[in-house]
Amino acid sequence: MATRSLRRFAAGSLGLLLSGLLNSGVMLPARAYEGRLPVGGRPVKVAAVDFIPAWGDRDGNIRRLVEAAERVAAEGVQYAVFPETAISGYDFADPAQLAPFVDTIPGRATDALLPVLKRTGLIMSVGIAEKDAYTGIFYNTALLLGPDGIIGKYRKNGLNGQDVQLFGPGDTDVGVFDTPIGRIALIICYDDTYWQYDRLAALRGAQIIGWHSVSDRVMPGTPPAAAKANHSTVASVQHMSALNGVWVIGATRSGIERNPINGSQLYYNGGSSIWSPQGRKLVQAPVVPPQVLPPGLNGIFATTIIPAEADAVREQRLAARRPALYNPLLALRRAPVDTTATATPRPVQLAAAQWTGEASRLGSSQPQAKELLVLPELSALPRGLPAAEISRRAERQGGSFEQLLAQRAKAGNGYLVGSYPEREGSRVFHTVALAGPAGTILGRYRATHLSAAERAWASAGDAPTVVSTPLGRIGLATAGDLAVTELTGLYQTLRTDVLAVPSGDPSPLKVEIDRKLYAVSDPPTGRADLHPYLAAKLGQFWLVSGGRRMGDSTAAGIFGPEPVVHTPTLTAAAGADAVRYRTVVPAAGTWINQQQLIDGQRNDLFKPLVLDPGNSCFRSWKVAGHGTVACP
Incomplete structure (x- = not known):
């Protein structure tokens, strides 16, 4: 509820x-x-608002926003999120086209809206094409307003191919603003392609993220070769809530926008939604086909939340972080030219083993020739052992498990990944091992971010592992690692092509994104585990998860880096020993790929990701609520 x-x-x-x-x-x-x-401790009615601006009609759109705010407030809503660029429209060719329709802050929009908010008590955030009053630079901005005036603003950092034609990079950092209803952060559209911005909001104590978007799709009938921009950004919002433990109110728009100067068109498909701190969908607007709609209010999608219920969930998510592990890669490294990355595309066959029942099938598992096969976790042990027994069966590197893993890899002339409890002195680790076709162990990884079950028997490792092979760069991880988004960031930065993840039982948290938001033929909604899906998409690599089947659900799957438009999400069918897929690495991408994602990062803003929460710089950054880290 x-x-x-x-x-x-x-x-x-x-x-x-x-x-x-x-x-x-x-x-x-x-x-x-x-x-x-506590802050945000009372029930609050919140809403994602589908608002349609008329292209290039700034004053008319402001008038319609005022009318919409009145309507929203009359519904008893206390915080409403409106879409991106709501007073200008979005489809402009260059700054000269946009210039007549921008606004300043304060400006015309604030002058018109603030009296309504003062009278009704409504808090709202809305996307504005902003002109900086001093520099004249245009920004894609989200503005937070309330009964007492302007609360704060956020200038978009994650700029896509359209944004960079019109707007400067954001210079406001990701702020968290105290309001009468709770602590609110603002994010804009393509920001959600990156995991860092919503993580910064969580680190600053956000309870609610207001996400403002104009998520466009290609028009029906577009040839596949021209459909690479069919990205449907709204199909990404689940990760912001699930990985960070915050409420997310995501507003996007519907209708067809046409630029009368050059005739270009953008099709918006709706799908505004609200998500719980557990990553569950609470409310969603219909996903609609292309149609010309009148400008103005097109829908209010509301529910009641208690913002402070995010606090315990968020802090639990953040407590699993290990900032010392992330420094300096996540804050200091940029890679526009990166000799680490795989330079030559190559075909690969990926396979995720699916086991049913309680027993191990390691002795009968082997990859096909030159294939990468990933087994379920604790691959030599029966399922469901208590922690003490897992610890008792721990063995040293080079022991019977690694020997058998290497034998099975050599027998199949391929690559085999499994995991086991590894003992070193008094400590036990959950270790993932990669064996190659020559019958040797090519790499080992000790799980760095342990699940609650793993913490009962394992110590945490201290570094990610990426192994260069003829198949590409293979990273090793566990299912528990995937709940911590920084681990995904590390493997992305290390230019991983395939992340091999031995998993256990299927997760109850599934992909809940509306299947109508996908261009692929078999959307993963309802059947695919969420965390590996998110890691593959946010890291822009292939992820192979060997796992168990329990009833109608499985943890065995192959997850592509662009699952909305191009690459499939494959889960093992009932009765199958594995799911297999042949592809090419590194993934070429469609509207995005790993290289573009790294190039587009704002590492100057990411210092808090690598600071210990007890660090005085981190504390001052968090208390300030907005602005970048400033230390002597």
């Missing part, structure tokens, strides 16, 4: 306060602790 009673709320400071009082035998009436509610 999107709404829970305050009596059931047990997150953050309120939960600790009540727990202590109840344990001491003290009972407080509701009014006694009303004033002690």
Whole structure:
């Protein structure tokens, strides 16, 4: 449910306060602790608003925004998110075309909207093509307004191929703004192609991310060769909530936008949505076919949330991070020219083993010739062993598990990946090993981000592992690692072509993105585990996950780097020993690829990702709420 009673709320400071009082035998009436509610502790009605601007009609769009704000407030909404570039439209060829329709902050839009917000109490965020009053530079900006005036703004950092024709790179960092309803961060459209921006919002204590988009698709009938821009950015929003433990209110638009000067058209398909801190979809607008729609309010998609319920979930997600592991790669390295990356495309066959029942099938598993086959985790052990037994069966490097893994790889003349409990002195690690066709171990990786189950028996490793092979650059990880998005970032930066991930049972958290948002023929909605799907997409590499089948669900899958438009998400069929796919690495990409993603990063903003939360620079950055890290 999107709404829970305050009596059931047990997150953050309120939960600790009540727990202590109840344990001491003290009972407080509701009014006694009303004033002690944490920030965002009250129920709030929030909405993603489908608003359609008329191209190049700034004053008319401002008038329609005022009317829409009145309507939204009349519905009892307390925070509403409107789409990107809502006062100008989006489809402009160059800054000269856009220039007559930009606005300043403060400006015409704020002058018109603020009286409505003061009278109704509504808080809203809206996308504006902003002209900086001092420099004259144009920015793609999200503006947060409330009854008391301008709360803050965010200038888009993740600029796509259209943005760079019109807007300067953002210079506001990712801020988190205190409001009467809770702590709100703002993100814009293509920012969600990167994992870093929403992570920065979470690190600053955001409870809600307002995401503003104009997510476009190609028109029906477009030849495949010309359809590479069919990216449907709105199909990415689930990761912001699932990986960061925050509420996400994502607003995009519908309709067809036409530029009357050059005749170009953009088709927007709707799909505005609201997501819980657990990564579950609560509300979604219909995904619609192309149609000409009148400008103005086109839909209000609302639910009630308690923003502070994000706090405990967010802090649990962030507690799994290991900042020392990420420095300096995630903050300092840029790679427009990177000799690390695989330079020559090559064909590869990928395979994810699927096991049913409790027993190990390591002794009968082998890859096909020159194939990469990934087995389920703890590959030599029966499923479901208690932690103490897993630890008891731990063995040293070069022991019976690695010997058998290498034998099976050599027998198939291919590459085989599995994992085992590795003992070194008094410590046990969850270690992933890669064996090659010569019958040798080519690489080992000790899981760096342990799941709760792994922490009962394993110690954490200290470094990612990428192995150069004739198949490309193969990275090694575990299913537990994938819940921490920085691990994906490390493997992306290390220019991984394929991430091999032994997994266990299927996850209850699945891809919930509307299947109508996909151009591929078999969308993964409802059947694919979310975390490997997200890692492949955000890292722009192939991911192969060997796993178990439980009933109708499986953890065995092959996940492509561009699953919305081009590359498939394949899960093992019932009764199959494996799922296989032949492709090319490095992935060529469609509207995005790994190289473009690295080139487009704003590493100057990413210092907080590698700072320890106890670091004085980090603390001052977090308390400030906005602005970059500034230390003496």
